[in-house]
Amino acid sequence: MQHAVVSHDDWLTARRDFLKAEKELTRLRDKVAQQRLALPWVRINKEYVFDTPDGSSTLADLFDGRSQLLVQHFMFAPGWKEGCPSCSFMADHTDGMNKHLAHHDVTMIAVSRAPLADIERYRERMGWQFKWVSSFGTDFNYDFRVSFTPDEVAGGKIDYNFGEWREIGEEWPGVSAFYKDDAGEVFRTYSTYGRGVEVMMGTYNMLDLAPKGRNEAGGMDWVRRHDRYGQSLHKA
The missing domain is CATH 1.20.5 (Single alpha-helices involved in coiled-coils or other helix-helix interfaces)
Structure with a gap:
């Protein structure tokens, strides 16, 4: 320009x-x-149980004493060696936010289908402190339309981002919000997918102020896991 x-x-x-x-x-x-x-809320009646570093936890347990819960649906499927690079880019913003969210009645965590041991290995590698739990063996990811069965993928279209989605893959990103009332009942209040997850990417807000803007040739083609940038600088 x-x-x-x-x-x-x-x-x-x-x-x-x-x-x-x-x-x-x-x-x-x-x-x-x-x-x-x-927006209206929906009561969560299914009992989801997650594998966490502290043992098994229900969705209600994950609020950690607060009334609000934010979940990053982090793309990391069983058998993957690493978590998704774009989700990792999102997660790089979480620890800083959590210092403030926790003091405003909000708990923020990540959930993935990968086994907990794989999650912990990757979390330690990346140096993150936020809580990250495994939904392995549960319907959680499928119910929240961020994971899809082989049959769904083979069908050539999936139900993602509140509509028909033809970019096919078994894992997709999202962010969901939940509320727990005084009786311990849990409600889903909001979910966002696709570009809606950019709400977590403060880096993009700063790039939008920079002279070259986001400067992307093909979406997030420039993004790497933060331990993979090396000494190179992105130039275009």
Whole structure:
């Protein structure tokens, strides 16, 4: 993109004009946030049991004494040697957020289908501190439409992101929100998929401010697991 090089006064004029669009976006984002809070909830009646470093835990246990739970549906299937690089990019933001979320009545964790031993090995390699549990052997991932059976994949289309999805794969990303009331009942309040998971990617927000923006040739082609960047710099 070619950019005009102008005087400071002309730059201020253009910047002030663009501020109108930014304020409009802020107001729209606030409106959508209120609409999200007003969505109906669904009670979770199925008893999901997860394998955790502390032993078996139910979904209610994972709230860890708080009333709200956020779950990153992390793509890491049984038999995989590593977790998904894009999900790893998302997870790199979690530990910093958790220091604040935990003090605002919110627990945030990750859930994957991989066995716990594989999860723990990868988590330690990446240096993450957040809680990451295994749904191996349960319906959790399938019920929340982030994992798909071989038959579903073979069918050429899957039910993902609240509609028909023709990019085929056994694992897909997502983020889900839950509430636990005083009686211990758990409710699903929200889930987001596809580009909706960018809400976890603070790095993208900063790239959007940078002169070259996201500077992506093919989606997240530049993203690596943080221990795989080496000394190279992305240039384009």
